Amino acid sequence: MEIMKIAAIAIGGVIMASIVKHFKPELSLYVALATVMVIFLMALDKLTAVFQFLENIYGQMTYGKDFFPIIVKVLVVAYLADFTSQLCKDAGEGAIGSKVELAGKIIIFYLSMPILFAILELINSIL
Known part of the structure; x- marks a missing residue:
């Protein structure tokens, strides 16, 4: 294994x-x-298999194709920010690690804004 x-x-x-x-x-x-x-x-070898799997799912999707790449980007940012933050903290630079986490959260919020906007439009159209 x-x-x-x-x-x-x-x-x-x-x-x-x-x-x-x-x-x-x-x-x-x-x-x-x-x-x-x-x-x-x-x-990383396993990660490439995950991305190939996600690519296959994306090819079969009929609804939500606009949001799928955003979700993948959010996952990538979350993993990279966490990985980098842990490296910084292991090196004794906890302050830098914390700022990497903050930057990751801000970028995730920025990337998810189109999804939030679409949800708000859907709610508005229902009302």
């Missing part, structure tokens, strides 16, 4: 970062970042 490989890499990275921290504390961050990037690249 893929998660077993990821867990093994994560545990190995934590152990290596802990060992390196005792000798060269400034290098332990790079060990952690390299571990995170390897894990991310392993998950």
